Amino acid sequence: MDSQKKMALSAMPDEKRHPGPFETSPQKSGNTGIDLNQLSFCYGTSPIFNNLSIAASARLTVLRGPSGCGKTTLLKLCMGILQPSSGSITPEHKKPVFISQEDALFPWLTGMQNIQNVAGFSAEQVKTSPLYPRIQGFLERRAHQMSFGQRRLIEVARALLVKPDLLCLDEPFNFIDPPSRALIQEVLMEPPPHLRDVTILVSSHYDSDFAAPGITTISFDGTLPVKNLVVSVKS
Amino acid sequence: MNPKLKEKLANIALSLMGSVLLLVLWISLKVGLHIPDRYLPSPSAVLHAIGDLEPSFWYHCAVTATRLVIGSILGIAIGIAIGILFSWQRTLGRFLLPSVLSMRAIPPVAAIPFFLLWFGFSETGKLVIIVFGIAFNIAVATLQAINSMPERYRILFKSFNIPEGALPISYSLPVALETLGPTVRFSVATAVGLVVVAELLGSQAGLGYLIQTSRSTFAMHTIFLATFGLAAIASIADWASQRLWRIIVFWKTSDQ
Numbered sequence: 181m182d183s184q185k186k187m188a189l190s191a192m193p194d195e196k197r198h199p200g201p202f203e204t205s206p207q208k209s210g211n212t213g214i215d216l217n218q219l220s221f222c223y224g225t226s227p228i229f230n231n232l233s234i235a236a237s238a239r240l241t242v243l244r245g246p247s248g249c250g251k252t253t254l255l256k257l258c259m260g261i262l263q264p265s266s267g268s269i270t271p272e273h274k275k276p277v278f279i280s281q282e283d284a285l286f287p288w289l290t291g292m293q294n295i296q297n298v299a300g301f302s303a304e305q306v307k308t309s310p311l312y313p314r315i316q317g318f319l320e321r322r323a324h325q326m327s328f329g330q331r332r333l334i335e336v337a338r339a340l341l342v343k344p345d346l347l348c349l350d351e352p353f354n355f356i357d358p359p360s361r362a363l364i365q366e367v368l369m370e371p372p373p374h375l376r377d378v379t380i381l382v383s384s385h386y387d388s389d390f391a392a393p394g395i396t397t398i399s400f401d402g403t404l405p406v407k408n409l410v411v412s413v414k415s
Numbered sequence: 416m417n418p419k420l421k422e423k424l425a426n427i428a429l430s431l432m433g434s435v436l437l438l439v440l441w442i443s444l445k446v447g448l449h450i451p452d453r454y455l456p457s458p459s460a461v462l463h464a465i466g467d468l469e470p471s472f473w474y475h476c477a478v479t480a481t482r483l484v485i486g487s488i489l490g491i492a493i494g495i496a497i498g499i500l501f502s503w504q505r506t507l508g509r510f511l512l513p514s515v516l517s518m519r520a521i522p523p524v525a526a527i528p529f530f531l532l533w534f535g536f537s538e539t540g541k542l543v544i545i546v547f548g549i550a551f552n553i554a555v556a557t558l559q560a561i562n563s564m565p566e567r568y569r570i571l572f573k574s575f576n577i578p579e580g581a582l583p584i585s586y587s588l589p590v591a592l593e594t595l596g597p598t599v600r601f602s603v604a605t606a607v608g609l610v611v612v613a614e615l616l617g618s619q620a621g622l623g624y625l626i627q628t629s630r631s632t633f634a635m636h637t638i639f640l641a642t643f644g645l646a647a648i649a650s651i652a653d654w655a656s657q658r659l660w661r662i663i664v665f666w667k668t669s670d671q
Contacts, residue, residue, distance in 0.1 A: 280567045282565075286589065298575050342575070
């Protein structure tokens with residue numbers, strides 16, 4: 181991994197709320213990254229973000245912070261599941277994929293059927309997944325017969341097969357075993373060449389996840405709303 | 416002994432004790448209060464009625480059970496199909512749902528004269544009565560199950576560009592099935608009542624017919640017998656529907 185650089189961080193004068201260490205990633209590849217420009221969002225009358233600006237050009241960005249600090253909301257905004265009340269998110273991603281905290285496999289289908297029926301791939305195409313060697317042992321098992329870690333691996337494999345331009349993973353390591361955890365981290369950090377243009381946003385409240393040097397990390401301290409925060413992470 | 420088996424045996428013993436208690440109460444009332452047979456027949460008279468009937472009591476049970484099974488399966492299947500169709504064809508759903516909801520509110524017994532006029536005393540009419548009585552409830556419950564999609568699936572379909580109006584049957588059918596268990600149980604119970612009503616109004620066989628003909632001859636022991644037969648059929652149907660549903664939604668019950 182290349183050398184680390186400290187991330188440029190600035191907050192608006194009336195707010196000084198930046199938590200945690202920031203590191204920039206030198207692993208930018210192609211047209212990756214995401215820009216949030218003066219983003220505001222509220223659930224009903226509860227504001228979550230007020231003038232949040234993030235410019236992250238890294239391929240992989242990790243959002244850290246305690247539960248309820250707005251990580252999932254931020255991912256949903258980037259994904260287009262939620263709409264900001266003001267501000268903008270660029271670039272507009274054509275094929276965003278979101279892997280939610282709870283697994284979204286259909287328990288009555290096998291792993292293979294979950295990939296084929298939802299993503300529309302043939303069995304041969306499924307075999308081209310970088311995770312195939314790890315999942316082939318339980319691919320024909322029904323999802324309700326798999327462990328949570330196995331289900332998560334299937335989900336990541338399914339998501340990578342569609343070659344998304346944005347991949348959002350919400351707490352992907354909850355409840356999963358250390359080997360599966362390490363495997364998913366490895367695939368996300370060092371993807372095969374054809375997946376190096378995928379912008380990946382991951383939320384995690386484990387400091388041990390993506391602890392390798394060179395990973396872009398944006399941390400929230402848990403205070404809501406997040407006001408007038410400007411984060412710029414350039415590769 | 417396995418604790419689960421022990422609990423099961425205890426439950427069976429309790430149920431049997433309840434039935435025995437009922438029998439004791441029945442005999443006590445009959446003997447203690449000297450109630451005449453025309454109001455309360457003795458258990459032995461009811462048992463003897465089994466051999467007195469022509470066609471046999473078992474034949475009438477089989478006819479009723481067959482109508483119940485066919486009518487219930489048709490009603491449940493048609494209800495699920497309507498619910499899934501409405502989820503696929505949103506415009507059609509919006510167009511027809513108010514009518515379905517209003518028809519659901521009509522007591523099926525109140526609609527029986529229509530069916531008698533349209534179908535006479537045919538088997539078709541009896542089955543249509545059962546289907547009418549349960550299909551709309553099942554359809555509404557199915558549609559509700561599909562529409563109450565968990566957020567993780569909603570996000571999944573958005574991620575993979577699957578419009579909510581075109582959900583694959585491999586999603587919509589199982590998601591409906593896994594929430595329909597209680598509605599199906601209720602529908603089977605409703606169907607038992609509807610079979611009897613249909614048989615009471617016009618039939619040549621079945622327990623409802625037996626009750627109707629016995630009423631005209633004041634054969635109270637036969638009415639009791641037919642009632643016990645119906646109770647047994649209803650209990651077996653309830654048990655069987657639950658067992659069947661556990662098999663159908665295997666992914667929910669596999670851990671139990």
